[in-house]
Amino acid sequence: MCSVEETGFIQFLSSGDEKAFSELYDRYWEPLFGYVMHVLQDKEDSMDIVQDTFITVWQQRTSLGNVQSFKAYIFSIARYKALRYIRMNIRKRDYLSSLLNFLQAHDESPEELMIHGELQSIINTEVANLPPKMREVFLLSREQRLSYREIAARLNISDKTVKKQISNSLKLIRLKMEGDLPSALLLLILLKSL
Numbered sequence: 001m002c003s004v005e006e007t008g009f010i011q012f013l014s015s016g017d018e019k020a021f022s023e024l025y026d027r028y029w030e031p032l033f034g035y036v037m038h039v040l041q042d043k044e045d046s047m048d049i050v051q052d053t054f055i056t057v058w059q060q061r062t063s064l065g066n067v068q069s070f071k072a073y074i075f076s077i078a079r080y081k082a083l084r085y086i087r088m089n090i091r092k093r094d095y096l097s098s099l100l101n102f103l104q105a106h107d108e109s110p111e112e113l114m115i116h117g118e119l120q121s122i123i124n125t126e127v128a129n130l131p132p133k134m135r136e137v138f139l140l141s142r143e144q145r146l147s148y149r150e151i152a153a154r155l156n157i158s159d160k161t162v163k164k165q166i167s168n169s170l171k172l173i174r175l176k177m178e179g180d181l182p183s184a185l186l187l188l189i190l191l192k193s194l
Contacts, residue, residue, distance in 0.1 A: 010064045013057075021061070024070070025054055032078050039082045049085060053078045126173045134172075137165040 012020035032053060037046040056077050057064075067073045127135060140151045141162075148162040155162075 010067060010070060013061050014064050016061065021054075021058060024057070024074075028071070028074055029054075032074065035075060036078055036082050040085070045085065049078060049081050052081055056081075123173065127169075130169055130172060134165050134169050137162055138169040141166050 010020075010024075013024065029050060032050045033046055036049045037043065040046050040049070053074060057074060064070075064073075127138060130138060137151055137155065140146045140154065141148075146154070148159045148166075151157075151162045152159045
């Protein structure tokens with residue numbers, strides 16, 4: 001629920017008052033920056049996301065009358081923009097670990113828990129369908145967190161073979177998930193966390 005002071009700011013902001021916007025900007029810029037920085041681990045990218053968040057607030061100012069909690073509202077915009085940024089840049093940079101940290105940092109809703117459970121079930125099924133040797137290498141890597149060298153020594157195979165087996169495992173699992181980018185992205189996150 002918005003405080004009386006925030007409600008006043010929002011009313012002024014809704015009518016286009018730049019001073020009210022400036023007050024809200026001063027109040028929320030730093031906490032938003034810290035929140036997004038925790039996700040992206042990049043100062044410039046985080047600053048861009050926060051600036052973009054405030055631009056969105058300004059653009060949507062006339063529809064702020066129904067906002068119950070301005071803090072929740074602005075943080076949800078920043079969260080959406082950070083996730084979108086990660087998805088758009090997934091091939092350019094490795095944000096998977098950042099995304100995993102981000103997803104673990106907030107409370108999961110019942111829907112997210114259900115999706116997580118369904119994805120985990122799909123992953124388990126696909127891992128079980130891998131060829132036996134490939135599955136063994138994959139599980140040693142993901143469940144026991146052994147390095148390629150440790151797996152190679154344990155199974156008496158080369159490091160290159162281990163690397164190829166894991167790469168092929170991931171390709172096979174990704175193929176099963178192809179066509180659904182968010183699920184594929186979550187799949188990659190879950191595989192990192194196994």
